[in-house]
Amino acid sequence: MNAAAWFVTGTDTGVGKTFATCALLHAARHAGLRAVAMKPVAAGAELVDGRLANEDALRLRAAGSFDPGLDLLNPYCLASPVAPHIAAREEGVRIDPALIAARLADLRSKADCVFVEGAGGFRVPLAADYDMAMLARDLGLPVILVVGMRLGCINHALLTAEAIAARGLVLAGWIANRIDPHMLHFEDNLDALRERLAAPLLGVLPYRADGDAAAAAAGLTLPERG
Numbered sequence: 001m002n003a004a005a006w007f008v009t010g011t012d013t014g015v016g017k018t019f020a021t022c023a024l025l026h027a028a029r030h031a032g033l034r035a036v037a038m039k040p041v042a043a044g045a046e047l048v049d050g051r052l053a054n055e056d057a058l059r060l061r062a063a064g065s066f067d068p069g070l071d072l073l074n075p076y077c078l079a080s081p082v083a084p085h086i087a088a089r090e091e092g093v094r095i096d097p098a099l100i101a102a103r104l105a106d107l108r109s110k111a112d113c114v115f116v117e118g119a120g121g122f123r124v125p126l127a128a129d130y131d132m133a134m135l136a137r138d139l140g141l142p143v144i145l146v147v148g149m150r151l152g153c154i155n156h157a158l159l160t161a162e163a164i165a166a167r168g169l170v171l172a173g174w175i176a177n178r179i180d181p182h183m184l185h186f187e188d189n190l191d192a193l194r195e196r197l198a199a200p201l202l203g204v205l206p207y208r209a210d211g212d213a214a215a216a217a218a219g220l221t222l223p224e225r226g
């Protein structure tokens with residue numbers, strides 16, 4: 001059977017999509033599943049062993065059940081840490097959704113579940129006329145929303161949920177990620193999100209100064225099969 005797959009988006013860049021995706025990978029592996037991630041488009045890379053590599057891709061690779069190789073895991077690795085359409089233009093790269101779909105199909109044939117991490121928030125452009133939301137739609141994936149718990153996240157979460165629904169996509173669940181350990185009224189903010197997001201809360205990830213996603217995975221429930 002083809003692997004289950006989800007598209008992991010977030011309320012913004014830097015809200016913990018990679019942290020949460022690594023935690024999801026660990027949770028899936030705990031459940032006995034062969035779990036792997038994909039980062040179709042990354043912006044921001046450094047030379048590692050003579051080739052450009054993106055930090056998210058390396059973190060996701062390390063957290064998966066097996067190493068599919070960076071070409072499969074991260075087909076587009078752009079150098080500049082800026083919006084992907086700008087980095088792509090700078091490098092003369094055209095992002096081809098069909099190539100991404102083919103790589104995802106390959107990964108799905110090798111695993112039980114695949115988590116596909118976006119870049120930045122849901123409407124981040126990949127080209128003049130194409131964005132992450134269109135990619136999620138073209139890949140036909142249910143969406144997991146990572147909410148970076150900080151002031152402003154309620155508005156960002158609700159707008160993102162609207163954008164997901166407007167494209168006919170399913171919000172399979174959301175994750176509250178404690179990026180700000182000093183957030184005031186954390187529980188009230190969580191309640192506000194719970195009351196307004198029509199999807200299951202998959203878990204609350206604690207603030208972890210050590211960045212240990214495996215340790216954070218204990219609090220996660222896996223979403224329904226996508």
Ligand SMILES: Nc1ncnc2c1ncn2[C@@H]1O[C@H](COP(=O)(O)OP(=O)(O)OP(=O)(O)O)[C@@H](O)[C@H]1O
Pocket residue numbers: 010012013014015016017018019020056118119120121177178179205206207208209211
């Ligand atoms: N729960 C947490 N506790 C402590 N630090 C965290 C937590 N979640 C994320 N961080 C830290 O915040 C930073 C941003 O997280 P992360 O890279 O996962 O964000 P992202 O949403 O994937 O960003 P991008 O849009 O660049 O892909 C990282 O340094 C990460 O270690």
Ligand SMILES: C[C@H](N)[C@H](N)CCCCCC(=O)O
Pocket residue numbers: 013014042043044080081082083084119120121124
């Ligand atoms: C470079 C960064 N870490 C992400 N890969 C890309 C974030 C793009 C955000 C674009 C925007 O919404 O303004």
Ligand SMILES: [Mg+2]
Pocket residue numbers: 017018019056117
């Ligand atoms: Mg990331």
